[in-house]
Amino acid sequence: MHAITEYIESYLGSNLTPGAAGNFFWATVYILLVFLGLSVAVIAMNWLERKILAHMQVRLGPMRVGPHGLLQPIADALKLLLKEDIIPAGADVTVFWMAPFIVVLAAFTVFVVVPFGPTHAITDMNIGILFMLGVSSLSVLGIVTAGWASNSHYPLIGALRSSAQMVSYEVAMGLAVISAIMMTSLSGRGTLSMIGIVEAQLAEHRWFLFKFFPLGLVAFGIFAVAMVAETNRAPFDLPEAESELTAGFHTEYSGFRWSLFFLAEYSAMIAVSSIAVTLWLGGWLRPFPNALTGPTWDLVFSLIPGITFLFIAGLCFYSTVRMPKHPLFRIQTMGLAGFGALLSLIGLILLIPAVRVRIGDVFWFSAKVAGFMYLYIWYRGTFPRYRFDQLMKVGWKVLLPTGLFLLIATATWAMRSEVWTEVVVPVWLGLVDLLRRIF
């Protein structure tokens, strides 16, 4: 018994991720926490997407289940679990069963290396970013097999579109990622590890978004476009274009299996957003970690998580007051007040000194990822869907050449002194010499 508690406590003093410390107990705890957090995030995303889209289109969105439709995701999940599970006649049953699991496995495995903080990651791999790109590219297999196994035309076409799209945009995405990795290697700390990349940004006193001024921004731009295409979201949601293909590759899926696809899509969105946050937006670092230093600024920034929750709780209380004073709305009003109380409780817990010191990095990481999630919804509310040939044109004729040029430009600019002394000057001298001999 003593040995077990000692094993559990031995990790607490170390400055390592549980994977690096080789502590199976804490690794399991972290995996469960990440799984739980992701599920909550997907549920919240479901509600937020419907609400925000509705407000963008001047609608109310879900209002019936719970106050302001807050319980709608739970109702949806229950509905999906209770639905009949249909396997179409002539479907390849084994492959049809496997496909959703491949997609979910690929989407969740990626989070093994996502750094929520210097020690708040399940593990840190030497090939972190490579692992993320590789495993997330496996989700195409699930989509393709799902479309094929359904033995139906719409899913097959959706699967073909999706595989063509994801393979095309992976190239541009990879080029943008390489440009960011190259930026880490310039300070002599070249690494593929996700934690290492954020630490390089801390050491260089700037996010890679602003490094080599326009270059980092361009790389981020390429990634930001490619990641929307990778996750099959609007305006690049051709694989599930409902006006043409009903629902694309998951047309024939229903109930629990369909909800697995849903879960995988949203966690894949969170995964690619966290790649973008790690590579260009400083990962878990709070704003201005090097410029605004000192105990006062530390205190100010560490109070922000709690205050954010208290602010949202305040909004809840405000709407509670504004609820109609009709007896039919009594339960809804009480529910909203209860939700506000829950949020303010979380906010108060986050203000406790011992908690706020440890939770800061996770908060900043999640806040940045949440920004991307909002962008996803915004895109969906704003942009019309692309046509397939336009999509391919953007991928191969715009993003790919830009990415290649960017890669060369980053390398050249980074090695500018070497390029000057070893390429430009010798070539110039040679030319001058040649001209002298001719004339």
Next chain:
Amino acid sequence: MNPLVANPPVATPFFFYLLAAVMIVGGILVITRKNAVHSALALITTLLAQAGLYLMLYAPFVAGVQIILYAGGIMVLFLFVIMLISIERAQKERQFNKQWAVGIAAAAALGGLFIAVYTTRTQGRVLFPQGRVSYVEGDNTQRVATLLFDRMNGTYMFAFEIASLLLLVAIIGAVVMAKKRI
């Protein structure tokens, strides 16, 4: 504390046998399934298990590239092509090239070669080293990069570039042959 000291090595024989068994079963499924999509899925399993073997050899970079290129890239294109074929008709057709005798002979010869190499002793030594040099898992990527690109030790730069040029030629050739009007 040094994390490597605290960590028990993951590369236990159990995982080797597990991955090797997955690879062999996957390989057999690839050639015995009549449905081409099932064959392709079995091949993907084999390739993923192979990536696991690379990890056991402390070569995470090679494992990552294996997953990205083969499992995530090439096999997706395989599936893409296979899905466009009418599988039902292909399944009913009799297999026309009967090469299993030659295949078994070739496989047996290769297996015999492996066993021969493994058991051969030259000057009282086996060819395979008894113990394994234990590399630090962490610096495999850096080693690959140094071998490829370093100014002093970069012996493989030329070969690397030639190989990529070869691929470029193949791509251009494919485009020229497939497209009538460029």
